[in-house]
Every structure is written in structure tokens, then in C-alpha cells.
Amino acid sequence: MKAVVMAGGEGTRLRPMTANQPKPLLPVVNRPIMEHVLRLLRRHGLTETVVTVQFLASLVRTYFGDGEELGMDLYYATEEMPLGTAGSVRNAADRLRDDRFLVISGDALTDIDLTDMVRFHREQGALVTIGLKRVPNPLEFGIVIADERGRVERFLEKPTWGQVFSDTVNTGVYVMEPEVLDEVAAGEPVDWSGDVFPRLLARGAPIFGYVADGYWEDVGTHESYLRVQADVLSGRVAVDLDAFELSPGVWVAEGAVVDPEAVLKGPLYIGGYAKVEAGAELREYTVLGSNVVVRENAFLHRAVVHDNVYVGPGAHLRGCVIGKNTDLMTSARVEEGAVVGDECIIEAEAYVSSGVKVYPFKTIEAGAVVNTSVIWESRGQRSLFGPRGVSGLVNVEITPELCVRLASAYATTLKKGTAVVISRDSSRAARALKRAVASALNAGAIDVLDLEATPLPVARFHTAKENAGGGIALRTTAGDPQSVDIVFMDAGGADLSQSAQRKLERVFSRQEFRRAFPGEIAELVFPPRVIEDYTRDLLRCVDMTGVRDADMKVVVDCAGGTSSLVLPSLLGRVGVDVLTVNNRLDEASPTETFAERRRDLQRLSELVGSSRAAFGVRFDPVGERISLVDETGQLISEERALLVVLDLVAAERRGGRVALPVTTTRVAEQVCRFHGVQVQWTSTALDALTAAAREPDMVFAGDGRGGFIVPEFGAAVDGLAAFLRLLGLVARTRLSLSQIDARIPEARLLRRTVPTPWAAKGAVMRSVIEAAERQRIDTTDGVRVVGEDGGWALVLPDPAEAVTHLWAEGPDADSAQALLERWAQVVERAAGL
Numbered sequence: 001m002k003a004v005v006m007a008g009g010e011g012t013r014l015r016p017m018t019a020n021q022p023k024p025l026l027p028v029v030n031r032p033i034m035e036h037v038l039r040l041l042r043r044h045g046l047t048e049t050v051v052t053v054q055f056l057a058s059l060v061r062t063y064f065g066d067g068e069e070l071g072m073d074l075y076y077a078t079e080e081m082p083l084g085t086a087g088s089v090r091n092a093a094d095r096l097r098d099d100r101f102l103v104i105s106g107d108a109l110t111d112i113d114l115t116d117m118v119r120f121h122r123e124q125g126a127l128v129t130i131g132l133k134r135v136p137n138p139l140e141f142g143i144v145i146a147d148e149r150g151r152v153e154r155f156l157e158k159p160t161w162g163q164v165f166s167d168t169v170n171t172g173v174y175v176m177e178p179e180v181l182d183e184v185a186a187g188e189p190v191d192w193s194g195d196v197f198p199r200l201l202a203r204g205a206p207i208f209g210y211v212a213d214g215y216w217e218d219v220g221t222h223e224s225y226l227r228v229q230a231d232v233l234s235g236r237v238a239v240d241l242d243a244f245e246l247s248p249g250v251w252v253a254e255g256a257v258v259d260p261e262a263v264l265k266g267p268l269y270i271g272g273y274a275k276v277e278a279g280a281e282l283r284e285y286t287v288l289g290s291n292v293v294v295r296e297n298a299f300l301h302r303a304v305v306h307d308n309v310y311v312g313p314g315a316h317l318r319g320c321v322i323g324k325n326t327d328l329m330t331s332a333r334v335e336e337g338a339v340v341g342d343e344c345i346i347e348a349e350a351y352v353s354s355g356v357k358v359y360p361f362k363t364i365e366a367g368a369v370v371n372t373s374v375i376w377e378s379r380g381q382r383s384l385f386g387p388r389g390v391s392g393l394v395n396v397e398i399t400p401e402l403c404v405r406l407a408s409a410y411a412t413t414l415k416k417g418t419a420v421v422i423s424r425d426s427s428r429a430a431r432a433l434k435r436a437v438a439s440a441l442n443a444g445a446i447d448v449l450d451l452e453a454t455p456l457p458v459a460r461f462h463t464a465k466e467n468a469g470g471g472i473a474l475r476t477t478a479g480d481p482q483s484v485d486i487v488f489m490d491a492g493g494a495d496l497s498q499s500a501q502r503k504l505e506r507v508f509s510r511q512e513f514r515r516a517f518p519g520e521i522a523e524l525v526f527p528p529r530v531i532e533d534y535t536r537d538l539l540r541c542v543d544m545t546g547v548r549d550a551d552m553k554v555v556v557d558c559a560g561g562t563s564s565l566v567l568p569s570l571l572g573r574v575g576v577d578v579l580t581v582n583n584r585l586d587e588a589s590p591t592e593t594f595a596e597r598r599r600d601l602q603r604l605s606e607l608v609g610s611s612r613a614a615f616g617v618r619f620d621p622v623g624e625r626i627s628l629v630d631e632t633g634q635l636i637s638e639e640r641a642l643l644v645v646l647d648l649v650a651a652e653r654r655g656g657r658v659a660l661p662v663t664t665t666r667v668a669e670q671v672c673r674f675h676g677v678q679v680q681w682t683s684t685a686l687d688a689l690t691a692a693a694r695e696p697d698m699v700f701a702g703d704g705r706g707g708f709i710v711p712e713f714g715a716a717v718d719g720l721a722a723f724l725r726l727l728g729l730v731a732r733t734r735l736s737l738s739q740i741d742a743r744i745p746e747a748r749l750l751r752r753t754v755p756t757p758w759a760a761k762g763a764v765m766r767s768v769i770e771a772a773e774r775q776r777i778d779t780t781d782g783v784r785v786v787g788e789d790g791g792w793a794l795v796l797p798d799p800a801e802a803v804t805h806l807w808a809e810g811p812d813a814d815s816a817q818a819l820l821e822r823w824a825q826v827v828e829r830a831a832g833l
Helices: 033-043 057-064 084-090 114-124 178-183 192-202 222-233 400-412 428-443 456-465 498-510 530-541 567-571 594-611 638-653 667-674 686-693 719-733 737-742 758-772 813-830
Strands: 002-007 048-053 073-078 101-105 108-110 128-134 142-146 152-157 168-176 207-211 216-218 244-247 250-252 268-270 299-301 316-318 390-393 419-424 447-453 470-476 483-489 553-557 577-581 615-619 626-629 657-661 678-682 698-702 749-755 776-778 783-786 792-797 803-809
Touching: 002 033, 002 084, 033 057, 033 101, 033 108, 048 057, 057 073, 084 178, 084 192, 101 108, 101 114, 108 168, 108 222, 114 128, 114 168, 114 207, 128 142, 128 192, 142 207, 152 192, 152 207, 168 207, 168 216, 178 192, 192 207, 216 222, 400 428, 400 470, 400 483, 400 498, 419 428, 419 456, 428 447, 428 470, 428 483, 447 456, 456 470, 456 483, 456 530, 456 719, 483 498, 530 567, 530 719, 553 594, 567 577, 567 719, 577 594, 594 615, 594 626, 615 719, 626 638, 626 719, 638 657, 638 667, 638 698, 638 719, 638 737, 657 667, 657 686, 667 678, 678 686, 686 698, 749 813, 758 783, 758 792, 758 813, 792 813, 803 813
Parallel strands: 002 048, 002 101, 048 073, 128 207, 250 268, 299 316, 419 447, 419 470, 553 577, 553 615, 657 678, 657 698
Antiparallel strands: 101 168, 108 216, 128 168, 142 152, 142 168, 244 250, 390 483, 470 483, 615 626, 749 803, 776 783, 783 792, 792 803
């Protein structure tokens, strides 16, 4: 008598465990489910077996081969397309025509007495005998009712509770006579319970049910997968364990090394050549695969860990599944019901919440709190916020679902009835995602003022002007048309502070979102005259005296962005001769690549030179930052542009303060000192710069990356306001930008980035402090070490990536290079490079 093992299922409910391996190969106590099934067949003398395969068929064939290692003869019948439970067996008909055969699933764990089932079949003279099992919840199975002799009277596949007429379910174990195969059409999807059995029953064919006393569990869900591991360890099912019992309930396979100081509380299983260090604690129903390493102070309880996994010191695993070849670093935590796929990296102190699914080949960053499944994303981030807000690939990392959760979390941080301003750039992606944001805010009892497509500075202005509780802007990531940034603003229109970001992240991670009652659903409003109000206030606040008399010409590149919505009405009231390019909204290309930006800046330079303009300016696509070209057509670098505009402002004001990040060249200090202006150094975080810009006597702020703040108008980075202010300054000074640039000393500022593991960042900064010895240090942001000759070096860990940034400036290029090399060596040593 032969057997058929059905091993073609995809196991979609078990993903990500089955994302890159077939369900029958999932290990149960360190052996594939199908191997347990084959060993059961062998115990009952069914050594000649046909295996039906379809999904990732080559992996099944490679693992089991011809069955020699199991003492069996295995043959394979491959389906080109899914043929159903009956169609797959019909596909192997050539080997099944000569005698009755047994059909069994390759992905259900059982120890049913197959010999007794065959006896029952033979004695009853059955055409088909169905293995039955009584279960407490039959909803996920096909239920069967039989008479007192066992003859089947009725079938029903996956009933509702209202349809349940029995607790006896179909196990998918069948004994069949070969003529049953004639009832199955070749090459077509056909199911036993849904198609063949009802047809045979209607004809009065002898179909019997054999109620099994043994164990049977369909491993179809993550819960059942964990349950069968516990059942094997508890002895509820008779399977072969390839291990010896070290102590009652503690099974250890060959080659495993368990330190005597490790805490073991069985039942549990430790696979071959695994290593468990002193201080590690393995609790009940934990299963370790082969070659697993569990370091000191790690804690595992009801955790199923597949082969070749590294569990770092202090890691904590509870009620979870860890796929093969995965690394869990120091103090990583994976909680109840979570599943981590194959070949992932869970970095130090990362937290994978209950029920989260991490698909194969993903990295969860150090310290990240992951409470939603990581499926298409390349990594689980340490924090929601990066340098550009919340960023990611459109419809991969930034999906409408994520936007709803983010906006719901933001709404929860605000009082009911608060208004929030929302806006977007010209891209279709931002438009679609903004609709999700608006719906979630309204559902959270937050009124929405939708500015639609508008420059980001205009959105910031209206957020402050409308007495709103905050704002949300969606824009295409600079240089990456496939990604989008979600910018959250406070009531003043500035980016959220670090503390406000953390508050939003806490709500988001807990997913404790407020929902409005039906009568509290808020409104969506489209404010009128948005551009006109912004333009009027800007012209009222910025000094434009002398512009009309200067007879100036400028060239403006709108970059196909939203600044083109403002500039026509703005420039028409200023009184300058303007040549504009790319003055239209470009939905298809809402940002530009680095090469496209270089090309457009080159064109701007040529236009400025040929038209004899006073200068040229190029806006970024959201109107926030600007690039400058002097009257000779020479592009001014971002660092020099900051110094040029700073010199113009300081020379005119002759007093007050300016706010600059600590990464700015100290030439800026020389410029300010010459004109009697003071510098207030801030951290590199944009919210710190905007907070400083709100202080009294502040006349200017800039970030050195094309972002300028005009404090008399607002505390946010605003390319449009900076352009208008520059027009007035140039008109009144009667000097060209190249002349101003020429009178500013050359800066000798160098920069380098050093890869730094998250776990080493604290040690790096301690080493920098120690290496500074008695030199003067400044800890405004990172550690800045100042030498006696005025040279300085700044060491600053990146808040979002595993790198450390270094800046060094000296009186000449050689000394700056020497400083950079010295501190780079300190960082590299501390980082273990």
C-alpha cells in the first residue's frame, strides 16, 4: 500500500515564516512538519510514498531527496499550477492505480493510528474513509456527520456557528480505493471535500468516517504553530525527538553546549550544536534550532527559534517565532505573538511589539519601537522622525494606512475642536496621502484647513496666522521622486520640537488614538485668499525701500514647484525686472535628481550672465530653500551664500543677534564682530534654530543649507521671504554679490562621516571628552573641542543613522586636515573600527 503526502500549500496565514519556504518545511521541535509525517508513515509500514509539490517545490525535493535517509522511497508529482486537494492527488495517478492508498497532509502534525484506520476501511468495504477528529472549535474546518456505523451522511466546509451540526471535523487523512481517481478531472483544480465527496455521497457511494483517538493539529496559524511545539514537548503527541533528556523535560540534541550556570525550566528543547551561556534563562516550551547561540542574561519563554540564530546578551523573547539566520543584538525584545522572518537583524535595544510580523531580510534599527508589521519596508526605523520629518517610499513605507495612524496620533495630542492646517506639494502622491491625513484628523475631532498645493512657507505662515494647533505638510523628498516627507508643525508653523515629536511617537507606538463621537466629527474647510494674505503680510514686514529706484533685474527659477503660485503676484508688486524659468507646477516631476539640479543651476548661471542680472535665485520645489548665483553667473556655494547674506544683514543692522548652527564656519563670527553683531550658536536641529529666531533682537538666522529665516516676518525657514529680503539688501547696499563675497575671508572647514554602531555611540562621545583633556569644549550639540590657535573640531552622533559626523576648521587647510584626522582616529578607535 502506498501513501500520498500533500506538500504543495503556500501557507499564506503563516507568513512571514512561509515567505521564502514551503509550509511543510516549517520546523516543529527542530524537524520539518513533513518529516514528522513521513516518520509516522514509516512506523505504519507505508514506506513507498508520493509527495505532491507546487509552491517552492525544489526546496522540498532538495531537503528529502529520494527518502533514503528516512528508510523510504519518495517520488514527487509536481503541479504546474495549484490543482486543489483532489487535483494534486490525481496528478500522481500513474503511481496509484494498482492498489488502495492513503492520503495525508504534509503540514498537519498527527499521530493517528493509520494501521487501525486502514483496517476500518477494509472491514467497512469503503470507497473512501475520512479521518475525523473531535475539536472544540470546528469553524475553520470541514465538519462531517456520520451514522452509528461510521457511514458519512453530510459534509459542510468551514461553517458559521449557525451551521455547525457536529464537532467532528475532517483531518485531511484519507484511505481511498484507486477508482476514486476516475472522479477527478485531470489538470483542473478539484477539491475532495468541496467537489468529489459531495458528488459521491449523492450517488450513495460508501464513504465512511474514522474517528481517531490520536493527536491531530492543523498547523495553519501562528497560534497553532506555537501550540504544536508545546504539545510535542508536553508529550501529547508521539513523535521522535532527536535528543536526550538532560533532566525531566529538558531535551538536548547532540553537540549542544549548555553552561551549568544557565537556567533551564522545562519542558524545552535545545537543538544540535546550540550554545547556551551562563546566566541565560530558558523557560517552558522554548525550542532552539541547531547552531543557535544564546548569550548571557538572555531570557526566552515559549519562544521558537529556528536554526543559526544569534540571541544577544540581555535579549528578551516571549511567545514569539524567530526565523533562521537572524541576529538579535544586545537587549533586543520580541514580544508575544510576534514573528521575525529569516535573515533579519534586530539591532540593540530594538523592541518588536506583540503581534508584529517582520518579513525576511529586514533590519530593525537599534532602539526602534516597532508596533506595525514590517513587510515591504527595508527597515524598521529607530524613531518615526528623521531630519525631514517622517519619510519613506511612497506606498511602501509611507502608505495611506500609515498616514491615517500618524494623523490619528497627532490629533490625539491636540484638544478636540482644534484646527490643523494641511498642505502639499504638486505631486500626485502627496495629494492622495493628504486625503488620508484629512480624514483621520476629522475622525479625531480636529477641524482641517486645507490649503491644497501651496509652498511650505505659506503653510507655515497660515498655521501661525490662523491660531491653529499645528500643521501637516506633505512633500516629495528632495532628490528622490519615489519618496515623500510628512512634516508636522507646531502652532507657530515651525517643525515640532524634540519633546513634541517624542510625545507623538509615544501615542503612535501605543496606537491609543482618540475617536470622535458621531456628533463630534470635525469639518474640512478650504480657506480663501491664502496666497494673497501671505503676500500682503510679507510685503508689509520686509523692508523693500530702494528696490524700485535700483532698476534691478533678477533671474528666478521656480523648479516646477509651488513657489510658482506665489511669485507672479509677489513680484508684480515689488517693481523689479524678472526673468522666470520653470514657472509652472510639475506633477510628474515634483523634485529633481542631483544631475537635474546641477543642469538647471548651470542654465540659471548662463541666463544671469547673459542678461546682466543683479543675481539669480533658484527655489527648491516647496519654496523653502534657495540657491544663489552672482551677477557674473557664478554659483555661490551654500556655505558662502550664508556668509554673503549674513554680511549684508549685519552691515545694514549694525547690531542685534544672529542664530547659526554650531556646524557653521567661525568666519561667520568674524563677519558679525566686524559689524557689531553677536552670534548665538544653536544645535543642528531645525526646531532649535527656529526657537532662537523667535527671541528678541534676532535679526537673522540660517542653517547653511540654503535655508534662511527672516525674523521680522516669521521664525520659519522661508525661501520666498529670504529672496524678498535679499532684493532689498542688494538694492540698498549698491554692492554686487561677488563684491560682498570677495571681502569675506575664506573658510577652511572640512567634514567627514565615520560609521559607528549604535551601541558604540556613547563610548565614542566619552572617548572624545577624555581625549580633549584640558582643551576648551562646547556641548551645544555634540562635543566641540577648541584649540589654542582657534581651530576647532566638532564630533556629533547622527540621531537617525549609525554614523558619527565630524567637522574641523583651522587657520589653514593643513591644520584643518590634521585636526580632522586626529579626531577621526579617536572616533574610529572608540567605535571598534
